[in-house]
Amino acid sequence: MTKFQALAQKYGTPLYVYDFDTIDTKFSALKEVFKARKSLICFAVKSNSNLSVLKHMAHLGAGCDCVSIGEVKRALVAGIPKYKIIFSGVGKRDEEIEEALQNDILMINLESEEEMNRVEMIASKLGVIARISIRVNPNIDAQTHPYISTGLHENKFGVDLDSAKRMYIHAKNSASLDPVGIHFHIGSQITEVEPFREAALVLANLLRNLKALKIEIKFFDVGGGIGIQYKDETTVDLYAYAQSIFAALTGLDVTLVCEPGRYLVGDCGFFLTRVLYEKNNGFKRFVIVDGAMNDLIRPSLYQAYHAIDVEGKEDHATSVCDVVGPICESGDFFAKNIALPALEHDDLLIVKSAGAYGFTMSSNYNTRTRVAEVALEKGEDRLIRQRESFEDVIALERAYL
Ligand SMILES: Cc1ncc(COP(=O)(O)O)c(C=O)c1O
Numbered sequence: 001m002t003k004f005q006a007l008a009q010k011y012g013t014p015l016y017v018y019d020f021d022t023i024d025t026k027f028s029a030l031k032e033v034f035k036a037r038k039s040l041i042c043f044a045v046k047s048n049s050n051l052s053v054l055k056h057m058a059h060l061g062a063g064c065d066c067v068s069i070g071e072v073k074r075a076l077v078a079g080i081p082k083y084k085i086i087f088s089g090v091g092k093r094d095e096e097i098e099e100a101l102q103n104d105i106l107m108i109n110l111e112s113e114e115e116m117n118r119v120e121m122i123a124s125k126l127g128v129i130a131r132i133s134i135r136v137n138p139n140i141d142a143q144t145h146p147y148i149s150t151g152l153h154e155n156k157f158g159v160d161l162d163s164a165k166r167m168y169i170h171a172k173n174s175a176s177l178d179p180v181g182i183h184f185h186i187g188s189q190i191t192e193v194e195p196f197r198e199a200a201l202v203l204a205n206l207l208r209n210l211k212a213l214k215i216e217i218k219f220f221d222v223g224g225g226i227g228i229q230y231k232d233e234t235t236v237d238l239y240a241y242a243q244s245i246f247a248a249l250t251g252l253d254v255t256l257v258c259e260p261g262r263y264l265v266g267d268c269g270f271f272l273t274r275v276l277y278e279k280n281n282g283f284k285r286f287v288i289v290d291g292a293m294n295d296l297i298r299p300s301l302y303q304a305y306h307a308i309d310v311e312g313k314e315d316h317a318t319s320v321c322d323v324v325g326p327i328c329e330s331g332d333f334f335a336k337n338i339a340l341p342a343l344e345h346d347d348l349l350i351v352k353s354a355g356a357y358g359f360t361m362s363s364n365y366n367t368r369t370r371v372a373e374v375a376l377e378k379g380e381d382r383l384i385r386q387r388e389s390f391e392d393v394i395a396l397e398r399a400y401l
């Protein structure tokens, strides 16, 4: 029996499995290319927010990039030091800003002038000084899927260069704001260095202008976005990536911050699902599995490709099929028109590169219980999230008659 077959038998399917040793390898590789500068790697919690994953990041020395106060609290619960936590997002509620300030996190990343005014007001009310960063939208095409492209003016994220400059000047003169950071995040699953290089140059230039105005920024945050290989994409050469940022920063004494999500956890994750039936309607062959789009929505949402392995049948003849789930939507699929061997009830499929934006984007659609998560570390497996029960799913509902 293979490792995945044993895990499927022990924990049931569908199931997420994360290999923490892979996270270590990826983390060390990034730290290594940054070693010529002071750097802080802030893991993007949205990509995989399991507390054990975050705890593992804390052991590695990572901070966290968060997009809600819920994520900030997860990071704190997992033992990420408050001085390594960044809070970004285009729409923060007053209570979220207040709680972030009370928790004294590293910085709040501002995405509009309106937001700056609210943060200033709330900090003043609390009698604290808010450390802020500004997310600059450099209008650079990251050449990725339009839904995960964030650095163009048509996207809702960040502020343009002129507004950023105005905001820094305002913040510098405010008794309640301390401008400590500058930030860009131009998109996700980026496979070339060039967009990062261009964005770093634009922001470093702004930093020099700010320096001339005696506004000293300490943190240069290049966001996340480093792509992984799902199919046959080229991936970013990490060394060239780091060097292009260093080159932009020549002469500037700043701590480099990077916010990888997918790069750190994408490849470490496997989604295990069993075959329920094969069905051929005369037009098409369908492999129907027990996992569905509510468990892993990336194929349905972005037509994303995830390679699928069938262990033990590698040398069998294949034919073309769609791998689909039990949900009441034609968009419920893991793969379309892929070649797989003939499959039987209970055969195990392994959907690869599922560690990022897998479980965190899952839902209870069709009253399906969210699946269990398991960590693999140095050959040992541990349950890190129990499978939900039907009772868990309805627990917060009230049935008025
Ligand atoms: C502000 C910010 N930082 C970091 C990330 C992480 O992105 P990725 O998983 O592509 O590294 C995201 C998500 O795209 C983000 O919005």
Ligand SMILES: N[C@@H](CCCC[NH3+])C(=O)O
Residues within 6 Å of the ligand: 046, 148, 188, 189, 298, 356, 357
């Ligand atoms: N959810 C997207 C990434 C979004 C990044 C969020 N800023 C994905 O699965 O690829």
